[in-house]
Amino acid sequence: MDIAAINEMFANIRENTDWDLEGPMLWGYFFVNTTPAPLQALGEKLVEQGYTLVEVFEPDLEEGEAPYHVLHVERAEVHSVESLDARNQELQALAEQNGVEDYDGMDVGPVEL
Numbered sequence: 001m002d003i004a005a006i007n008e009m010f011a012n013i014r015e016n017t018d019w020d021l022e023g024p025m026l027w028g029y030f031f032v033n034t035t036p037a038p039l040q041a042l043g044e045k046l047v048e049q050g051y052t053l054v055e056v057f058e059p060d061l062e063e064g065e066a067p068y069h070v071l072h073v074e075r076a077e078v079h080s081v082e083s084l085d086a087r088n089q090e091l092q093a094l095a096e097q098n099g100v101e102d103y104d105g106m107d108v109g110p111v112e113l
Contacts, residue, residue: 001088001105001106002085003081003082003085006081006084006085006088007081010081013108019108019109019110021079022078023078024076024077024078024111025076025077025078025079025108025109025110025111026074026075026076026108026109026110026111026112027074027075027076027077027079027084027087027106027107027108028054028072028073028074028106028107028108028109029046029051029072029073029074029075029087029091029103029105029106030070030071030072030103030104030105030106030107031070031071031091031095031100031102031103031104032068032069032070032071032100032101032102032104033068033069033071033100033101033102034066034067034068034069034101035069036056036058036069038098038099038100038101039056039069039070039071039100040056040071041098042071042094042095042098042100043056043071043073045094045098046073046094047073050075051073051074051075052073052074052075053071053072053073054072054073054074055071055072056069056070056071056072057069057070057072058070070104071100076111084106087106088103088105088106091103
């Protein structure tokens with residue numbers, strides 16, 4: 001996701017929700033690999049960095065789709081467009097350094113108290 005797409009995402013959230021993007025939001029980050037082992041190892045490293053491991057799972061597949069696994073981690077953070085772009089670049093590099101095939105981006109929601 002490039003910075004223009006992040007800008008658009010922030011604008012869309014501001015326009016369509018009452019979420020306070022100036023405060024902590026729950027950011028979920030996703031990684032994809034054909035086998036689970038590299039994802040589990042990366043998940044452990046991310047937990048050491050303060051992320052919460054949500055799960056490593058194999059999603060339901062469309063007919064003919066090759067099987068793959070997904071790592072989902074999350075952390076409550078405050079992000080600007082620029083800091084989220086930097087986080088995405090950091091996580092993409094971390095995926096590459098740890099033999100994970102793809103950093104698949106993020107989602108966001110309010111922090112549940």
